[in-house]
Amino acid sequence: MSPFDFLPVLAQHGPAVEGAGSWPLLIFYLCLAIGFSFLCSVAEAVLLSVTPSYIAQLRDREARGAETLTRLKKNVDRPLAAILSLNTIAHTFGAAGVGAEAAAIFGDAYVAAISAILTLMILVLSEIIPKTIGATYWRALAPTMGTFVSWLIWAMYPLVLLSDGLAKLISPQGTHGVVTREEIAAMATLGAQSGNLEKSESRIFANLLRFRELTVADVMTPRTVVIAFPQDLTAEELFERNPEIPVSRLPIYKDKLDEVTGFVHRNDLLLARARGEGGKRLSEFRRDLTTVRDEATLTELSDLLLGGGSHIAAVTDRFGGLDGVVTLEDLIETLLGLEIVDEHDAAPDMQKLARRKWEQRAKRLGIVLPDDAPARAAAAPGKPTVEDSSARQSSPEDSLAEDALVEP
Template identity: 50%
Template sequence: MTLLIVYLFLALGISFLCSILEAVLLSVPPSYLENRAQQGSRLAEQLREIKKNISSPLAAILSLNTIAHTIGAAGVGAQATLVFGEAWFGIISAILTLLILVVSEIIPKTIGASWNRQLSIPLVPVIRFIIFVMYPLVWLSNLVTSLITSGKHTVTLSRDEMAAMANIGKKEGVLGEDESKTIYNLLRLRNIPVSSIMTPRTVLISLPENMQLREFLQKLNDIPVSRILLWKNEPDNITGYFLKSEALEALARDQHHKKLLDLKRELMIVYEGLPVMNLHQKMLAARDHIALVVDEYGGVAGVVTLEDIFETMTGMEILDETDVHTDLQQLARELWKKRNPPVRE
């Protein structure tokens, strides 16, 4: 009877532990281990390295689990026959199967998956010990696995999965709606062309570069933007831009005769198909707030600002400190309609 109990606990106990280890190993998020490792946890670093070659710990755990099941089931069956007789063999086998299913599979794997963060760090030494003990089988498993995978690298987390995680974080209350939206938009930036966020050429606000400040002062109320484009000879020949604040400072110094050309700044030029992410990096590197967008033929397609990029990231309208309208692109379209009223039949 004693051997029967020993074999039973051997089969269920070791299998219970192996099932918890397997569930924890497969369900603990890499992001959690990365965070704990950055906080200085050496065990988290070790588990992170173990998960990089997941076949080794899985081979060790599953091999030990299979051995425990096999020896335990054989031992329980043999001892049950001696103690209760062959007539009870079928019943004992059915009970053992049910116990293995519930006690060593369903319950421990549920515990491991539900408490993976809490259990992962304390169980690292156990996982390493099992890998060491089962090393011959682990080596054989790695050999077979390498032949199957042929050294292919598996991506742990794709961009689509990160976007889905942001949405899940919002639903579970971990992230706010604005935070989730910002993360989602950031992941889309490299797929969005500049042409999708720019202010089109037909609604741009621009002035001739030879205009004097006294003339500009008369138009001041009709110009709601803080960075104004300059053109030479014709409106499509954009040569640069100037800051409205600098023009007002010059007017305050009674420099009414001064031309806008004297306030002109260089304007970055970008292709309309450039991804927004690349544009963001270029503008930050150059410390520019505005860029002229050109089409494939070099013609003016529109203008894009750093505010447009941030609005795309956050999904919110961002205003310059001197802007007075909420949607400058919409305002520009309204001004264009005023300048070009529809023809009545």
């Protein structure tokens, strides 16, 4: 209820003498009530509209008001208490003054009508309009309103302390300003709907937030389709038995696949063969192979691969046996929601099949796919986007040497 609803009561505190009031005083009290309430409403709307990301941008630019806004948003109860205190005081004193002057000027018979008019004025002029302005132009008004609210907290400090004490009794600590992962995902979706974000950007946000839920086992290439070779095999023997190797990085093992010793890069073998060094064994081209547990999250996997500058890792189970391999390509596919098809994939039909199979797995894992995913699966493949760096068999038609067959 507005303080102006009490104008009839205030007008009865003394005998009203019609025409004895002062128009300047009436206007002064009216401007006092509406003016301060207008400022308070704008400040409240701006304060509640300012986002943590905007404040972070101001801090990065060392812009004016950044530290003030940070302090105000950190404990939003204090500025709100100061704003509402001034708003209430302005309404109360303004109502008292307007009520007394209106009764003196117009007489008691018109007080009810004046009360209704002033209540409507304060609703429109000090609530609806200023809060709309604050919510719409909060970016431009934030630094100025931050300074205003800081001074207001100082002026209303006793009331702010009282409000602080009551707030601590009612509201538990640590519950203000917490943005959840679900809210971030929702904001990304809203950003795409409003046009501020591309659909692909929104999809990447949503998939990135699932990285700590998905495990390496969800995206790895299982050992049953891993292309691996004995380390005692020579480079020449490898290419004689497998003239077209569909992958770039090839795990090598000692006696059995569970004894993986590292990996070799196809380009190193081709270069050695061109130099007449095809008789060298694969172990002489060995590079260290990072290992990761199958239960590790994709967040941990990305830290491992990117932090160590690795493109491929061997996935082990809890007993230390090889479960499969995982690559940066698998991470990128999960992040983008797209299957990356390489130029070495055997045939267009197999590429379409690979896309369909990947999309089925992505939907099962909850990975967000582009709207045209079915069309992508049906269409002929275009120019490859990323070089294939995985040690997986792209097609069951690929020719592999007996030594390269993986144990079941």
